[in-house]
Amino acid sequence: MRIPLILAAGLLGLLLLGGCGDSPTPTPTSAPTPTPTVREERALTILYWQAPTVPGGYLSLGTKDTDAGAVTLEPLAKYDPDGNLVPALAAEIPTTQNSGVAEDLTSITWTLRQGLQWSDGSALTADDVVFTWRYCTNEETGCTAESAFDGVASVEAIDDYTVRVLFDAPTPYPYQAFVGAGVPVISRAQFADCIGAAAAGCHAQNNAPLGTGPYRVVEFIPGERAMYERNPFYRAAPPYFDKVTIIGGGGAASAARAVLEDGEADYAWNLQIAPGALAAMEAAGRGKVVSAFSSLVERIVLNQTNPDPALGGDRSEYLGGANPHPFLSFQPIRQAMSMAIDRERIAAELYGFAGQPTCSIINGPPRYVSAANDACLTQDIDGANALLDANGVRDTDGDGVREYNGAPLRVVYQTSTNAIRQANQEMVRGWWREIGIETEVVHHDASVFFGGDPVDDKEASLRRFFADAQMYASGSGVDPQEALSDFLCEHVPTRENNWALGNIARSCDPAYDALFARLEQTRAGPEREALIKQLHDRYVQAYYQIPLVNRGTVSAHTNALQGVRLNGWDSDFWNIADWRY
Secondary structure, three states, rough: OOOHHHHHHHHHHHHHHHHHOOOOOOOOOHHHHHHHHOOOEEEEEEEEEEOOOOOOOOOOOOOOHHHHOOOOOOEEEEEOOOOOOOOOOOOOEEEOOOEEEEOOOEEEEEEEEOEOOOOOOEEHHHHHHHHHHHHHHOOOHOEEEEEEEHEEEEEEEEOOOOOEEEOOOOOOOOOOEEEEEEOOOHHHHHHHOOOOHHHHHHHHHHOOOOOOOOOEEEEEEEEEEEEEEOOOOOOOOOOOOOEEEEEOOOOOHHHHHHHHOOOOHHHHHHHHOOOOHHHHHHOOEEEEEEEEEEEEEEEEEEEOOOHHHHHHHHHHHHOOHHEEOOOOOOHHHHHHHHHHHHHHHHHHHHHHHHHOOOOOOOOHHHHHHHOOHHHHOOOHHHHHHHHHOOOOOOOOOOOOEEEOOOOOOEEEEEEEOOHHHHHHHHHHHHHHHHHEEEEEEEEEOHHHHOOOOOOOHHHOOOOOOOOOOEEEEEEEOOOOOHHHOOOOOOOOOOOHHOOOOOOOOOOOOOHHHHHHHHHHHOOOOHHHHHHHHHHHHHHHHOOOOEEEEEEEEEEEEEEEOOOOOOOOOOOOOHHHHEEEO
């Protein structure tokens, strides 16, 4: 057997020592001092091509600002990607079962976690929650989240850990105030002098709010970057990263390349670029594209009133139901128009990662989603033609256009100026031609279509609706009650209400209204969920609106970044404490 050289030398030394019994004991030598290991700094780099202007939701100009605040600011509760409530600053979610929601639905009581601290080490108490309400509801503050407190009569601190929100009427869904990234709790001590007209001038407070989240603000330069460090007073395990940086500016395409192709950043937000281009970048193999969906539905709305210009001031006016559309008021025609559309193709070719074909107006949270209308996901041109034939809607003069009671099926189809929407219009025009409907497509500048004056811009106004059909996207919210209220008879836009209400189709169904009245009195739970599905199905199966695509948001992150769960109901950063390599 061959003995390794090092081992042989060691054995020889032992033999020599053993043979010299009178040899003095060797003097021990000091062990060398170990060199301390220096851990490389863990830095998370995030790209927002729309740069944040303030890190918080109350003076926010959009999602970019709410997200910048969500790295450090927290509400009482958040929403997870399925739209479920999860506690944040609260110890639990109040319900009627745990007595947190009053039996008469006029109040909700929140209990705070014990020992909460702001990022400077000071204590967070119920007084901070009360102050936040006063701050945002002061009209001079200019709070952009004020609608979250609609219906709130008062907010009071019962003790240091208990907050009661009182409503001015029974509120079946009481989870608006202090829920979600847009309605966080802020420090009373820090913002005491910033309430009302002083709010906009509090630059130091606005740009470096104390928070309770996993990271705290180190530096914020509006329109450029936000820098954060680990919050030493965070209530849970320390987050993985030492520093987080949000870099603003540039464009969506360059941000996507920096993550998916170059690996120069960890996360890129809101990648509004062509699906094919994004897929090609992902193919580089350095990162992945992720999508978040809530319930933002691109839909076609069909006018139930007559938009004939010859009617003058009565054009597209409901007139108590006395001015029906000459053919779109006939349900089989509306149904056939829906059947003719290939939603799968629209979603795949025009929206890619950001689109899901849908037959529903409510696409989430899952507990509210009905599958009763999913047959429309399969295009059925033959079935649409057969339906029209069976109902006497025929082309009697051979010009390729069907008629109903003598009125030819010629529609004006309008939307906003947008490349994807114009491509959508052309697809739909072709499919409707196949069932004998002639379509004129029109598009208007988005600022006028969505926000124009209904008198001065009446020809292009979504609310005046001087067309037969129009396309736009609208959401249904975490709790769909408000969205469903738009379809009530009393919410038809008319000249008497300055066309300000939400029933854009100008439909009226008394049975729907009666069902909705029940919903207004029904608390969160299975009965409410069932009522929402019934209301949804009754409306969708009348085909006043034709859902097309559920639109999502698209971001990207490197393969190394773990823990990202994109969230359509809350901030992208709702769980940033879990992000790591």
